Amino acid sequence: MSEDRPHVVIVGGGFGGLAAARALRRAPVRITLVDRQNHHLFQPLLYQVATAGLNPADIAAPIRGILRRQKNALMLLADVRRVDVAARRLVLDRTELAYDHLILACGATHSYFGHDEWAEVAPGLKTITDAAEIRHRVLWAFEAAEQEDDPARRATWQTFAVVGGGPTGVELAGALAELARHTLRKDFRRFDPRASRVLLLEAGPALLPAFPEDLRDDARRRLERLGVEVRLGAAVSDITREGLRAGGEWIGARTVLWAAGVAASPLARTLDAPLDRAGRVLVRPDLSVPGHPEVRVVGDMAALEQDGKPVPGVAPAAMQMGRHAAMNVRRALRGLPPLPFRYKDKGSMATIGRAAGVADLGRLRLTGYLGWLAWLFVHLIFLIGFRSRVLVLLQWVWAYVTYERGARLITVPVEALRRGEARPEPDVPEPRPLDLPAEGSIERARTS
Amino acid sequence: MSEDRPHVVIVGGGFGGLAAARALRRAPVRITLVDRQNHHLFQPLLYQVATAGLNPADIAAPIRGILRRQKNALMLLADVRRVDVAARRLVLDRTELAYDHLILACGATHSYFGHDEWAEVAPGLKTITDAAEIRHRVLWAFEAAEQEDDPARRATWQTFAVVGGGPTGVELAGALAELARHTLRKDFRRFDPRASRVLLLEAGPALLPAFPEDLRDDARRRLERLGVEVRLGAAVSDITREGLRAGGEWIGARTVLWAAGVAASPLARTLDAPLDRAGRVLVRPDLSVPGHPEVRVVGDMAALEQDGKPVPGVAPAAMQMGRHAAMNVRRALRGLPPLPFRYKDKGSMATIGRAAGVADLGRLRLTGYLGWLAWLFVHLIFLIGFRSRVLVLLQWVWAYVTYERGARLITVPVEALRRGEARPEPDVPEPRPLDLPAEGSIERARTS
Numbered sequence: 024m025s026e027d028r029p030h031v032v033i034v035g036g037g038f039g040g041l042a043a044a045r046a047l048r049r050a051p052v053r054i055t056l057v058d059r060q061n062h063h064l065f066q067p068l069l070y071q072v073a074t075a076g077l078n079p080a081d082i083a084a085p086i087r088g089i090l091r092r093q094k095n096a097l098m099l100l101a102d103v104r105r106v107d108v109a110a111r112r113l114v115l116d117r118t119e120l121a122y123d124h125l126i127l128a129c130g131a132t133h134s135y136f137g138h139d140e141w142a143e144v145a146p147g148l149k150t151i152t153d154a155a156e157i158r159h160r161v162l163w164a165f166e167a168a169e170q171e172d173d174p175a176r177r178a179t180w181q182t183f184a185v186v187g188g189g190p191t192g193v194e195l196a197g198a199l200a201e202l203a204r205h206t207l208r209k210d211f212r213r214f215d216p217r218a219s220r221v222l223l224l225e226a227g228p229a230l231l232p233a234f235p236e237d238l239r240d241d242a243r244r245r246l247e248r249l250g251v252e253v254r255l256g257a258a259v260s261d262i263t264r265e266g267l268r269a270g271g272e273w274i275g276a277r278t279v280l281w282a283a284g285v286a287a288s289p290l291a292r293t294l295d296a297p298l299d300r301a302g303r304v305l306v307r308p309d310l311s312v313p314g315h316p317e318v319r320v321v322g323d324m325a326a327l328e329q330d331g332k333p334v335p336g337v338a339p340a341a342m343q344m345g346r347h348a349a350m351n352v353r354r355a356l357r358g359l360p361p362l363p364f365r366y367k368d369k370g371s372m373a374t375i376g377r378a379a380g381v382a383d384l385g386r387l388r389l390t391g392y393l394g395w396l397a398w399l400f401v402h403l404i405f406l407i408g409f410r411s412r413v414l415v416l417l418q419w420v421w422a423y424v425t426y427e428r429g430a431r432l433i434t435v436p437v438e439a440l441r442r443g444e445a446r447p448e449p450d451v452p453e454p455r456p457l458d459l460p461a462e463g464s465i466e467r468a469r470t471s
Numbered sequence: 472m473s474e475d476r477p478h479v480v481i482v483g484g485g486f487g488g489l490a491a492a493r494a495l496r497r498a499p500v501r502i503t504l505v506d507r508q509n510h511h512l513f514q515p516l517l518y519q520v521a522t523a524g525l526n527p528a529d530i531a532a533p534i535r536g537i538l539r540r541q542k543n544a545l546m547l548l549a550d551v552r553r554v555d556v557a558a559r560r561l562v563l564d565r566t567e568l569a570y571d572h573l574i575l576a577c578g579a580t581h582s583y584f585g586h587d588e589w590a591e592v593a594p595g596l597k598t599i600t601d602a603a604e605i606r607h608r609v610l611w612a613f614e615a616a617e618q619e620d621d622p623a624r625r626a627t628w629q630t631f632a633v634v635g636g637g638p639t640g641v642e643l644a645g646a647l648a649e650l651a652r653h654t655l656r657k658d659f660r661r662f663d664p665r666a667s668r669v670l671l672l673e674a675g676p677a678l679l680p681a682f683p684e685d686l687r688d689d690a691r692r693r694l695e696r697l698g699v700e701v702r703l704g705a706a707v708s709d710i711t712r713e714g715l716r717a718g719g720e721w722i723g724a725r726t727v728l729w730a731a732g733v734a735a736s737p738l739a740r741t742l743d744a745p746l747d748r749a750g751r752v753l754v755r756p757d758l759s760v761p762g763h764p765e766v767r768v769v770g771d772m773a774a775l776e777q778d779g780k781p782v783p784g785v786a787p788a789a790m791q792m793g794r795h796a797a798m799n800v801r802r803a804l805r806g807l808p809p810l811p812f813r814y815k816d817k818g819s820m821a822t823i824g825r826a827a828g829v830a831d832l833g834r835l836r837l838t839g840y841l842g843w844l845a846w847l848f849v850h851l852i853f854l855i856g857f858r859s860r861v862l863v864l865l866q867w868v869w870a871y872v873t874y875e876r877g878a879r880l881i882t883v884p885v886e887a888l889r890r891g892e893a894r895p896e897p898d899v900p901e902p903r904p905l906d907l908p909a910e911g912s913i914e915r916a917r918t919s
Contacts, residue, residue, distance in 0.1 A: 061610065061881045078526040080878040087658035088879070097660045100614040102886065116886070118618070151882045162509065166548040170566070210535035212545045430528040431536070433509045434599045438550065438564070 028053050028095075031352060032113060032122035034103050034290070036063045036086040038338045039322030040128035042345030044096055050353050054096040055120060057113070061085055061100050064151065067338060067402060070191060072154040073280075074161065074198035075206075075431040079151045103129075105293035108315050124317050124352045127304075128345060129288035131323035131336065134301065136284055141262045145279040148191060155434070157280060161199065162433050164278045165219075169211050175275075181219040182276035184267055186259050187283030188225030189232070190373040193242060195280055196223040197376040200249040206431075221251045222276070224269045226258040226283070231381070233335065233371055238381040241390045245375045259283075285336065287324045294318070299326040309361035310348050316361065319348040327364065334366045343367065372398045476501050476543075479800060480561060480570035482551050482738070484511045484534040486786045487770030488576035490793030492544055498801050502544040503568060505561070509533055509548050512599065515786060515850060518639060520602035521728075522609065522646035523654075523879040527599045551577075553741035556763050572765050572800050575752075576793060577736035579771035579784065582749065584732055589710045593727040596639060603882070605728060609647065610881050612726045613667075617659050623723075629667040630724040632715055634707050635731030636673030637680070638821040641690060643728055644671040645824040648697040654879075669699045670724070672717045674706035674731070679829070681783065681819055686829040689838045693823045707731075733784065735772045742766070747774040757809035758796050764809065767796040775812065782814045791815065820846045 029052050033040045036058040044056050062083040071077040090096045102116040106125070113120040133147035146156050161183070168180040183203075185196045203219035210216065223230070223246065230246075230253065231239050243253055257270035266275040287302040296312045297305040303326035304312060310325060312318040322341030327334045334340050343366060351361040370384035372394065380394035389397050477500050481488045484506040492504050510531040519525040538544045550564040554573070561568040581595030594604050609631070616628040631651075633644045651667035658664065671678070671694065678694075678701065679687050691701055705718035714723040735750040744760045745753040751774035752760060758773060760766040770789030775782045782788050791814060799809040818832035820842065828842035837845050 061614065061879070078528050078878075079880055079882065080526050083880050085658075085879040087655075091657050099618065100611075100881070101618070151880065155882070163548075166509065170547065170549070207535075209539050210533075430526075431509070431533040432527055432531050432599065433548070434527065434603070 029123040029356060030055065030121065031124045031126065032057065032120055033126045033128060034058070034113070035128035035130060035288075035322070035324075036060065036089075036098075037066075037128060037130050037322060037341065039130075039341035039345035039348075040126065041086075041089060042342040043126045043128065043321065043349040044090065044093065044345075046346045046349030047352065048093045048095065050095075050349070051356065052095060052124075052352070054093075055099060055122075056086065056090065056096060057099045057101055057103055057115065057120070058086060059100065059102045060150070061087070062151075063089060065402075066149070069148055069151075069154050070194045070198055072151065072430070073148055073157040073195065074202055075158055076198065078430050079154070083151055103290055106290065106318070108294060108312070108318060111317065122317075124355070125319070126345070126348050126352070127288075127290065127294075127318065127320045127324055128322045128341070129290050129324050130341075131285040131287050131301075132289075133281060134284035134286035135281070138262075141281065144264050145186065145262050145267075145281040147281040148195070158430075159433050159435055160278050161202070162431060165203075165207060165211065165216060166433075167277070168216075169213050171214075177214060178220075179266060179275040180277045181214070181216075182222070182266075182274065183219065183278045183280070184222045184224060184269070184274060184276040185280045185282055186224050186262075186267070186269075187281065188223060188227070188230040188253075188255070189282060190371075192223055192225070192282035193230055193246065193373050193375060195282055196221050196251045197246060197249055197374070197379075200246075200251050201376050204250055220276075222269075222274065223251050223253045224257040224259060224267075225253070225255050228255055230255070231373060234373075234381060234383050235388065238383055238388060238390060242373065242375055242381050245379045245391070249376050285323065287326075291320070291324055301326070308363035309351055310344060310364050311351070311361065316355070319351065321345045321348050327366075329366050335371075337371065339369050340366055372401065374398045477571040477804060478503065478569065479572045479574065480505065480568055481574045481576060482506070482561070483576035483578060483736075483770070483772075484508065484537075484546075485514075485576060485578050485770060485789065487578075487789035487793035487796075488574065489534075489537060490790040491574045491576065491769065491797045492538065492541065494794045494797030495800065496541045496543065498543075498797070499804065500543060500572075500800070502541075503547060503570075504534065504538065504544060505547045505549055505551055505563065505568070506534060507548065507550045508598070509535070510599075511537060513850075514597070517596055517599075517602050518642045518646055520599065520878070521596055521605040521643065522650055523606055524646065526878050527602070531599055551738055554738065554766070556742060556760070556766060559765065570765075572803070573767070574793070574796050574800070575738065575742075575766065575768045575772055576770045576789070577738050577772050578789075579733040579735050579749075580737075581729060582732035582734035583729070586710075589729065592712050593634065593710050593715075593729040595729040596643070606878075607881050607883055608726050609650070610879060613651075613655060613659065613664060614881075615725070616664075617661050619662075625662060626668075627714060627723040628725045629662070629664075630670070630714075630722065631667065631726045631728070632670045632672060632717070632722060632724040633728045633730055634672050634710075634715070634717075635729065636671060636675070636678040636701075636703070637730060638819075640671055640673070640730035641678055641694065641821050641823060643730055644669050644699045645694060645697055645822070645827075648694075648699050649824050652698055668724075670717075670722065671699050671701045672705040672707060672715075673701070673703050676703055678703070679821060682821075682829060682831050683836065686831055686836060686838065690821065690823055690829050693827045693839070697824050733771065735774075739768070739772055742768075749774070756811035757799055758792060758812050759799070759809065764803070767799065769793045769796050775814075777814050783819075785819065787817050788814055820849065822846045 031052045031054045033043050033056045044054055062085050065082040068082045072079055086098050104114045111122055135141045164180045168177050171177040183199050185192050200221045203216045207216040229239050230243050259269045261268040262279055267279050291302055291304050304320045306320050306325045306327055310319045321344035323336040347364045372382040374380040379391050380398040382389040382394045382397040479500045479502045481491050481504045492502055510533050513530040516530045520527055534546050552562045559570055583589045612628045616625050619625040631647050633640050648669045651664045655664040677687050678691050707717045709716040710727055715727050739750055739752050752768045754768050754773045754775055758767045769792035771784040795812045820830040822828040827839050828846040830837040830842045830845040
């Protein structure tokens, strides 16, 4: 390569990778940022895309747009297959890339705790594609309920189970309950969407385990007020297309969403470095890989303890790590030793439905409407690089006033949706006449 | 069916079908509207979704939302396989539906003039899925150009050919030219997007054949000023993944978009009625199918001559036909004979890039900025039933001021994009090192 400046390769355009790239914007280096998506994703709002409240483009910004003015950065849309730490190069899907410094910020993916066969029946929520898949399944469940004559079968279409009681699970369950109770309330004629069940299943003893106890209790009460059935100590032992077994009980549910486990990007395994049980790299205090000071790992892909507790896998931690790794690169260029990383906890928050939330900001704890406003404020502030925070805010206001969720689009053909049903074949013999309700009976059907 | 009111089945939730359903809102009938999409699509703005200017949800509104308050209407998300006119019933993908009156408004699909094998290499633009496919291909072409070292191969990635010089082709070509010249201008480091070629290929002697000659000339001049190469009399005889043959000349182009031919929905063929060459039903003057007064066909699916000219396949014509068919249903219920349909031409318009358009409004002909404002005004007015015209307007203003196209998202994995390339296998041997430009050479590469 015709170059004298050191080459810093960053893998991943999430919170950690972008923070690192930006922190190096004035450093005497060439940066190549590799991602297999062309966009940075504001993951904390992904559940809103999955429940038709926001558009993908509202929470995903093209990485090229973010780095447009950073002349020392080049972006490559490519898939990294493995890291060759000995040769200091990456093997991509079609090419190779040599580096002087490497910052890995590839994040995490779903983990089904050894049950990879659940992935197909219980999608998780990590990418725009995941969110579209969940949106299609949820909206199709209501469509299928409208077309189903058998009450028992219809009930399984109207039952939504969310596995995992962390922030994502809590937010998904709250949004689903609102979708059924409010947004879709008057959209159907042959069944009542308000009679839908939303279950939130958590294997542990509490929701939101990272939050203080009073906030956890508050969140649970608010979810139950929205109509969510919260089940604690309900470990999932089986999931099929027809439902799932949780805490020993079988629950018929056509829609199961996975918000339980995460595992680090599989790229970590190619590093030849020690990993924890979730596949994260056990980094040194300066975020480097043992034995390879030129390789640093940040964000959800890194495992680091601080004061006896793991640094949490949240966006602020990833951004802090990204900036710290960049600083250590700059120090290395000047011949200085690396500094250890320290995580500054700024608090955590979660939202429950459209106007309630919990926020743990250290000394300040907010619940209800105030918690929600804090959540909204912080999330809008951090929508950095997005085409218009004002547009997103307007959509929230609009949705708040009208209960409308404008992004209720199914963009796959009916055949594909039906295939997802995978109903046993004998059930679909000849087309049979559909028993449409008489006009007067519509209201009866809805209230019965 | 437990019902006394006549059952009106409408197939298709486009402009024609929705107009018919709304016109029957106070009629003593039960309405079932069947569509295989769950949304109404504002097709005139679909090219904006394909070129990353608007979100799908900006131009697609859930049909259930539109019909929410119309208590006599039920919506079914299903695929209609055929019409059994003798038995007065529809065969759907999973069920059957008997009707007393049928209004078919299934619109049109692409026609490749007998070359169905072109569909895979030259996608057309009719649905949200089509628009996403085109957006992915266009954005990926720029990404592939960034990764290509061979100048001749890079040139084919930077060449975009649009086949068909009607309004869709003109609008697509103009938007592509702007994307390359303005929006993406500073997004790449290894090539200059402004050097991209956009070709608009029309087999006939003029662009926009339905417009008056002075407007056609104006549109052509404006396109050429945007950098679009307009080729008239350039009939396409071959399309592959590497390019196409038009007017006898081979043009290397990795991205070919089809805006040339349309054919009526294949459902027309199951009617046992006379069809024209494009597969449209030759309806009687009252829009009914010969021999079946209870079956009416509206919109792009119907062929009707008026004063020696065909009624055009545009949204206003479809809406007028839908309302007319509904009126004839109401007349039939009262024992009155049907009335013949008359199309009222309100004019036609097309837009060329971001601030120019042509509008033929009968006596009033507008070009340039005024033509564009007329186009913008009329299209926003007719975004009926959409969650927020104000939001869409704000996005237009934002895009106008900044040249930004916020919806530049690729939501399929790199592997899928690569597969689309279908480069001959010998070309992809071992991964080879990517020759990244030295920082100083970036500007040289961009300007050379």
